[in-house]
Amino acid sequence: xxKCPTDATGxxxxxxxxxxxHPVLRRGLTALIESEPGLVVNGSVGSRTAAFxxxxxxxPDLVIVDLMLDRDDGxxxxxxxxxxxxxxxxxxxxxxxxAAYAERALAAGALGYVTKQQMETTLLTAIRRVLSGEIYMSxxxxxxxxxxxxxxxxxxxxxxxxxxxxxELQVFQLVGEGRTTRQIAxxxxxxxxxxxxxxxxxxxxxxIESAAELAQRATQWVETARRG
Amino acid sequence: xxxxxxTKAIASExxxxxxxxxxxxxxxxxxxxxxxxxxxDGLCQSLAGIAALTAALSRDLAANxxxxxxxxxxxxxxxxxEAISEARDLARGLTPVAVRGRSLxxxxxxxxRNVSRAHGTHCVLIxxxxxxxxxxxxxxxxxxxAQEAVRNxxxxxxxxxxxxxxxxxxxxxxxxxxxxGVGLPEDFRDRAGLGLHTMEYRxxxxxGALKVxxxxxxxxxxxxxxxxxxxxxxxxxxxxxxx
Numbered sequence: 153x154x155k156c157p158t159d160a161t162g163x164x165x166x167x168x169x170x171x172x173x174h175p176v177l178r179r180g181l182t183a184l185i186e187s188e189p190g191l192v193v194n195g196s197v198g199s200r201t202a203a204f205x206x207x208x209x210x211x212p213d214l215v216i217v218d219l220m221l222d223r224d225d226g227x228x229x230x231x232x233x234x235x236x237x238x239x240x241x242x243x244x245x246x247x248x249x250x251a252a253y254a255e256r257a258l259a260a261g262a263l264g265y266v267t268k269q270q271m272e273t274t275l276l277t278a279i280r281r282v283l284s285g286e287i288y289m290s291x292x293x294x295x296x297x298x299x300x301x302x303x304x305x306x307x308x309x310x311x312x313x314x315x316x317x318x319x320e321l322q323v324f325q326l327v328g329e330g331r332t333t334r335q336i337a338x339x340x341x342x343x344x345x346x347x348x349x350x351x352x353x354x355x356x357x358x359x360i361e362s363a364a365e366l367a368q369r370a371t372q373w374v375e376t377a378r379r380g
Numbered sequence: 381x382x383x384x385x386x387t388k389a390i391a392s393e394x395x396x397x398x399x400x401x402x403x404x405x406x407x408x409x410x411x412x413x414x415x416x417x418x419x420x421d422g423l424c425q426s427l428a429g430i431a432a433l434t435a436a437l438s439r440d441l442a443a444n445x446x447x448x449x450x451x452x453x454x455x456x457x458x459x460x461x462e463a464i465s466e467a468r469d470l471a472r473g474l475t476p477v478a479v480r481g482r483s484l485x486x487x488x489x490x491x492x493r494n495v496s497r498a499h500g501t502h503c504v505l506i507x508x509x510x511x512x513x514x515x516x517x518x519x520x521x522x523x524x525x526a527q528e529a530v531r532n533x534x535x536x537x538x539x540x541x542x543x544x545x546x547x548x549x550x551x552x553x554x555x556x557x558x559x560x561g562v563g564l565p566e567d568f569r570d571r572a573g574l575g576l577h578t579m580e581y582r583x584x585x586x587x588g589a590l591k592v593x594x595x596x597x598x599x600x601x602x603x604x605x606x607x608x609x610x611x612x613x614x615x616x617x618x619x620x621x622x623x
Contacts, residue, residue, distance in 0.1 A: 174425040180432030187436040220421065247424060268428045269464070272435040272457065330413025371413065375494070378420055378471065 166283050167210065170196035171203045171229065172218040172245070181216070181245070181271075188276050200224040200232070207237055214283055217262070219246045219253055223339065227260045227318050234261035243282050245275065252377035254293050256318060264288030313373070315357040323350045325377070328370030419471040424464055431460040470535075484514055487523045488544055488555075495530055501539060503530065507546040511553065512608055521582040522555050522604065525590070528575040529557035529602040537561025537600055553608050559599040564592070579604075 168185060170193060172178050178196040185191050195206040199221065207215065215233060219226035230242050243264040244257040254265035263282045266275050270290075278288040289297075316324060326336045333351070337344045351366065360366050438453035482490070488505050495503040514522075526544055533539040539561030547554045568576070576592065579602070583590035588606030595601050 172425075174422075174429065176426045176429035177432070178429070180429035180434075180436070183436035184432040187439040247420065247428070268425075269461075271428065271432055328413070329417045330410040332410075367409075374413075378468065 165190050165192050166213045167192055167194045168279070169194065169203065169206050169210070169212040169215045171198070171200075171215060171221070171226075172196070173198040173220075173222040174218075177218075177268075181275075184272065184275065185279065188279075191276075191279065198222065200229050203229060204232075204236070207233065207240060211237075212240060214279065215240055215242045216245050216279075217242050219244055219248060219257065225318075225322050225340075227256060227322075230257065230260040230262050241282050243278060243288070245271065248377045250290060250293050251296070252313075252373075254289065255297070256321070258287070258289070260318070265290075265293070312358065316354060320350050320354050320357070323347060324354050324370050325374060327351070327366060328372075328374035330371075416471045419467055424467050424471070427460055427464045427467060431457055431464065434460060482519070483511070484519045484522055485511055485546065487519060488526055488546065491523060491526055491530065492542075492544055495534070495542065501534055501542055503542040503544065505544045505546070508548060510548040511546055512548065514609070518586045518606070521586050522606070525579045525582050525602070525604050526555060526557055528579050529600075530559075532575070532602075533557070533559035533561050533600065536565070537563065539599060548608060551608055551610060552605060554603055554605045556601060556603040558595060558601045560595075561599045563594055563598065564600050568592070 168191060170178050170181050170185075172181070175198070178198070182193045182196055185193050194210050194212060197203050197206050200223075203215070203217075206212070217226045217229055217233075221229070226244065226246070230244070233240055233242050242262045243266065244254070244262045245266050245268060246253060246257075247268045250265050250267060257265050264278045264287060266278045266288070274290075281288040313321060313324075322340070323336060326339065331339070333344055333347050337347045340347070354360070355366055358369065360369060434453055434457045438450050438457060441453050442450035485505070485507050488507070492503045492505040495501055530542055530544070533542050537559050539559035541560040543556075543558045545554075545556045545558065547556075579592075580590045583604045583606065586606050588604050591601075591603045591605075593601055593603075
């Protein structure tokens with residue numbers, strides 16, 4: 153991807169950075185965003201390291217983040233962007249159901265959550281909304297948050313998952329995708345012991361007794377999250 | 381063939397390290413999850429990228445060329461989105477129903493619910509409430525047979541309705557999966573993708589027999605007749621295939 157000059161476009165257009173580990177998706181996303189007047193994609197990268205290099209070089213107005221990056225965690229990336237570059241907004245674009253991840257993404261600092269299935273219909277609206285300083289969320293998510301605010305609780309399956317920290321949920325998701333402890337340790341750059349300790353915490357918090365039950369619950373969770 | 385004690389000792393010494401049955405199931409399940417993940421996180425992402433490119437093309441054509449070409453691009457976009465849905469459904473279908481620790485009826489019920497939810501196909505379990513407790517290995521084989529038959533009914537038979545039945549008599553039981561789809565292709569026995577051989581192998585492994593036949597009215601019936609654990613003193617009743 154050729155780099156555009158720093159300090160955006162100088163003509164009032166808004167600049168965006170795409171962080172997604174899939175090159176075809178980055179290519180399509182760039183074309184879709186640039187078909188909208190006033191928006192320009194001045195970088196598209198596939199990892200956390202490349203994302204920070206691009207943010208520092210081109211100071212985009214908005215970063216579009218995929219939650220499941222190959223080697224990095226999208227939620228971590230959003231938190232880090234918020235801390236290191238508080239003026240840079242971020243918006244999540246994910247294949248995972250918003251019921252599973254949207255609230256965590258917003259809590260991490262993202263200003264919106266769009267699923268890839270709604271990309272053609274809602275992404276450009278979401279980008280506009282976030283660039284104008286608002287938060288973008290679907291009507292279903294607004295309703296869910298409002299209901300919880302009123303009732304103080306929710307009965308949805310995803311609510312039991314709230315006991316897990318972001319890192320624990322990440323490990324749980326990877327278990328559900330069929331990864332071994334060793335693979336998870338390598339992916340997250342942590343020791344096997346650390347992952348085993350996360351797994352123990354997950355089991356305690358969710359009342360899971362055996363490794364088989366853990367695999368079963370994690371598999372069901374992944375299936376639910378992919379339903380979006 | 382009888383083996384002498386010494387031959388047995390040698391045979392066991394040189395036998396490859398065997399995985400236990402739970403290991404084999406776990407490895408197979410893990411592999412299915414991996415395939416599901418690759419479909420979801422690989423192919424679906426590519427298709428979504430192409431869909432986004434096509435959406436951009438459609439907008440460009442509408443603005444600069446004319447409504448005809450723009451409509452063609454929109455048609456491609458619609459088809460791509462259908463393909464994405466199919467691939468996502470397939471990825472979900474690959475997620476194995478967790479079997480271990482569940483009774484056959486529970487696991488088949490979970491399968492029916494998952495299918496109804498994920499595919500929008502009406503799938504029900506009808507059981508006669510007489511199924512005795514089975515060995516874990518038997519349960520796993522039966523659930524996988526049902527899962528394969530259901531997958532065929534949806535992918536190949538385009539079924540909108542599937543019935544899973546479990547009928548238990550004194551010494552034998554019949555699991556049947558009956559769909560209201562378009563039926564079997566003529567060369568279905570040669571089609572490796574239908575998983576027929578795997579289903580037959582599984583039926584054989586539990587001492588049962590598998591039959592795949594067209595439904596008298598519409599669709600396909602897959603039946604697996606298998607022996608139930610005999611009460612003490614009543615071993616050996618033969619399982620017979622239903623007509």
